[in-house]
Each structure stands twice: as C-alpha cells, then as structure tokens.
Amino acid sequence: MxxxxxxxxxxxxxxxxxxxxxxxxxxxxxxxxxxxxxxxxxxxxxxxxxxxxxxxxxxxxxxxxxxxxxxxxxxxxxxxxxxxxxxxRPNGVIRITAPVVFGQVWLAPKLPGFLKKYPEVDIELTLIDRNVDLIDEGIDLAIRIARELAPGLAARPLCPMRYILVASTQYLKQHGTPRNPNELTSHQCIYLGYARFREQWTLQHKDHGQIEKVKVSSRITINNSSAILASVLADAGIGLVPEFTAIEAIKAGSALQILSDWELTEPYSGAVYAVYQPGKHLPLKIRAFIDYMVDC
Missing domain, CATH: 1.10.10.10 (Winged helix-like DNA-binding domain superfamily/Winged helix DNA-binding domain)
Incomplete structure (x- = not known):
C-alpha cells in the first residue's frame, strides 16, 4: 500500500x-x-x-x-x-423497519412520492413491532417511537406522537361526551391489550398539569390500533389509540377526538424517530429519505 x-x-x-x-x-x-x-x-x-x-x-x-x-x-x-x-445523487436500496400500524397508515402512503423524486432508489420496508438490531439484520434505517432512545445510535425526530381518545358520532349521541377523565369510567373503552397501562390510565392536563388516574372498563382489548379504530367506527366505545392511527378518520369526520386537553402519560408516546448507525458519512440515499420524511 x-x-x-x-x-x-x-x-x-x-x-x-x-x-x-x-x-x-x-x-x-x-x-x-x-x-x-x-x-x-x-x-x-x-x-x-x-x-x-x-x-x-x-x-x-x-x-x-x-x-x-x-x-x-x-x-x-x-x-x-x-x-x-x-x-x-441518491441511489441504491434502503432497508427500513417500522412499527406495523405506523408503517401502514403514515409511512407507506408517503413512499411513492419519495420514489418518484428519487428514481434510482428502491425501498425494502419491513413492518414489525419490535426494535431490530440494525447491524445484525442489515437495516439501514429504523422508525422508532419513544420518549428516549437507547445510546449508541444516531436519530432524527420526524414528528411528535401521543395517544388520543376517539369515539364515533353515533356512540357519543347515545352515551354522551365525557367532560373530564373521571367520566370515562361510565363508558366502554377500547385499548391495546398488550399495553402496560391496560385499564389503568393516567392522564395529565396539558395546560395546568393536573393528573387524574382512572380505571376504565372494557369488553374489548385488541393488540392493533387500526383494529381498535375499526371498532370505534363501529360504535363499540371510546378508543385510546396513537394519534397517527386516527388522524385521517378525524379529518374525514368519521371519528371525533374527546378530552383533547388531556394526554396519556405513557413511555410509548413522545416522538417518532428515524434511527440509523452513527458515522461521519451518512449515505446520501438515507439522508435524502430522512429529509423527505421530515418535510412530510
């Protein structure tokens, strides 16, 4: 040499x-x-x-x-x-992982626009609800939702993420609209069955910080937030879902957000991050993809 x-x-x-x-x-x-x-x-x-x-x-x-x-x-x-x-110019394949529902409702619809802008880039997207090892599994970029990320990785925030409460118009007409968290106890509530909080919800007021702890009742628990939203739209009760799951239904008027001044205190909420291996030179294809997602 x-x-x-x-x-x-x-x-x-x-x-x-x-x-x-x-x-x-x-x-x-x-x-x-x-x-x-x-x-x-x-x-x-x-x-x-x-x-x-x-x-x-x-x-x-x-x-x-x-x-x-x-x-x-x-x-x-x-x-x-x-x-x-x-x-x-960006070129090559980007291997990406993302949580299942986030990938379905938020990420996947944005990929065609990126591919049109960068015709020499291909994407391999794997939707999976666990944190993959970027090196061992050959992943270029992982989408993760958390308040804090593990050390040793580089990350860029894409958008905020929080849980919200939603219900259908018909359900609220029949059962009334809760005016504070304590009134949730008289309603049927639907939530993620595997979530740590399950039926024990701690809600904090976004303005003055007041905290309310309530134990809700439910005849349905589901391990997928898209399925929870589907049940909500079928008038089954009040659903607790990530905001990205329900945003399009809220825009369309098929679901209504309730208790919008209150926020669930749960570690899964926080922000959506694009996570990648640290280094001096981030490949242009990955930089372009992250920039595009931030713009979205």
Missing part, C-alpha cells in the same frame, strides 16, 4: 512511452518521475525498465508489475466514479 503513488507513476511512464512524456502528463519534473520509478524498483528488488537514451523497455518482472498497476488504476477509477455517484 505504501507504493501506490509509485505504481501509478510507473504505469504512466510505460503508457506514455518515456519519462519526459509521463512528466508532462503528470505535471512533474522528469527527475521526480525517475526517482519514483527507482523507488519502486528498489522496493521490488529488481529492475522493471531497461533504459536507453531514446526508449524504454519492460523487463519480464516489469511486464507483470505493469499489468498489475493497470488493474489497480482501473479499480481506483471505478471506485472514484462510484464515490462521485454516491455523493451526487
């Missing part, structure tokens, strides 16, 4: 047909070119060129070394070209 410069100059001497021509091509003095070739010959322990006053000729070893140097330079040019492409 220490003789790479000498190898490149030696190859140029042979390709140019002499020391003077190589010196002009390389913008070096003829004596400097001669010194580099002599240094390479000393390193090899044998002559590579037979010199005369008018021409040069390769020795047997020189022929082999020249062929190897040409291959080395060709590889270097390929790497240089790849680096230029890599740094000037």
């Amino acid at each position: 220490e003789m790479l410069k000498e190898m490149a100059i030696f190859a140029q001497v042979v390709d140019s047909g002499g020391f003077s021509a190589a010196a002009r091509h390389l913008d070096l003095t003829t004596s400097a070119v001669s010194r580099h070739v002599s240094r390479l010959e000393k390193h090899m322990g044998a002559r590579l060129l037979q010199r005369t006053t008018r021409s040069i000729a390769l020795t047997e070893l020189g022929q082999q070394v020249h062929e190897a140097c040409v291959r080395m330079l060709s590889t270097a040019r390929d790497i240089h070209a790849l680096a230029g492409s890599y740094s000037t």
Whole structure:
C-alpha cells in the first residue's frame, strides 16, 4: 500500500512511452518521475525498465508489475466514479423497519412520492413491532417511537406522537361526551391489550398539569390500533389509540377526538424517530429519505 503513488507513476511512464512524456502528463519534473520509478524498483528488488537514451523497455518482472498497476488504476477509477455517484445523487436500496400500524397508515402512503423524486432508489420496508438490531439484520434505517432512545445510535425526530381518545358520532349521541377523565369510567373503552397501562390510565392536563388516574372498563382489548379504530367506527366505545392511527378518520369526520386537553402519560408516546448507525458519512440515499420524511 505504501507504493501506490509509485505504481501509478510507473504505469504512466510505460503508457506514455518515456519519462519526459509521463512528466508532462503528470505535471512533474522528469527527475521526480525517475526517482519514483527507482523507488519502486528498489522496493521490488529488481529492475522493471531497461533504459536507453531514446526508449524504454519492460523487463519480464516489469511486464507483470505493469499489468498489475493497470488493474489497480482501473479499480481506483471505478471506485472514484462510484464515490462521485454516491455523493451526487441518491441511489441504491434502503432497508427500513417500522412499527406495523405506523408503517401502514403514515409511512407507506408517503413512499411513492419519495420514489418518484428519487428514481434510482428502491425501498425494502419491513413492518414489525419490535426494535431490530440494525447491524445484525442489515437495516439501514429504523422508525422508532419513544420518549428516549437507547445510546449508541444516531436519530432524527420526524414528528411528535401521543395517544388520543376517539369515539364515533353515533356512540357519543347515545352515551354522551365525557367532560373530564373521571367520566370515562361510565363508558366502554377500547385499548391495546398488550399495553402496560391496560385499564389503568393516567392522564395529565396539558395546560395546568393536573393528573387524574382512572380505571376504565372494557369488553374489548385488541393488540392493533387500526383494529381498535375499526371498532370505534363501529360504535363499540371510546378508543385510546396513537394519534397517527386516527388522524385521517378525524379529518374525514368519521371519528371525533374527546378530552383533547388531556394526554396519556405513557413511555410509548413522545416522538417518532428515524434511527440509523452513527458515522461521519451518512449515505446520501438515507439522508435524502430522512429529509423527505421530515418535510412530510
């Protein structure tokens, strides 16, 4: 590796047909070119060129070394070209993981726009409700929802995430609209069956910080927030779901948010992050994807 410069100059001497021509091509003095070739010959322990006053000729070893140097330079040019492409336009495959429902309702609908903007990028999206090991599983980017992230990873926040309470218009007409958290105890509530809080909800007022703890009743628990929303839209009760799950239904008017001044205190809420391996040089395809998601 220490003789790479000498190898490149030696190859140029042979390709140019002499020391003077190589010196002009390389913008070096003829004596400097001669010194580099002599240094390479000393390193090899044998002559590579037979010199005369008018021409040069390769020795047997020189022929082999020249062929190897040409291959080395060709590889270097390929790497240089790849680096230029890599740094000037996003290309290649991005392997991404995301929580199932977030991937379905928020992330997946945004991918076509990104692919249209960057036609040389492909995406492999895996939806899974666990934190994958980026290195072991060959993942470029993971979408995670948390208040705090584990150390050792780089991350960029994409959007806030919190739980909200929603109900259908018909359910509220029949059973009334709760005016404070304590009134939830007289309603049928639907929540994530695997959540740590289950039927014990701690709600905090967003303005003055008042905390209310309530134990709700439910005949349904579901392990998927999209399914909870479907039950809510079928008038089954008040659903506690991540905001991203219900936002489109709220916009459409098929679901109504209730107790909007109150927020569930739960570690799963906080923010949505794009998580990736730390390093000095973030691949352009990943940087472009994160920027696009932030813009969204």
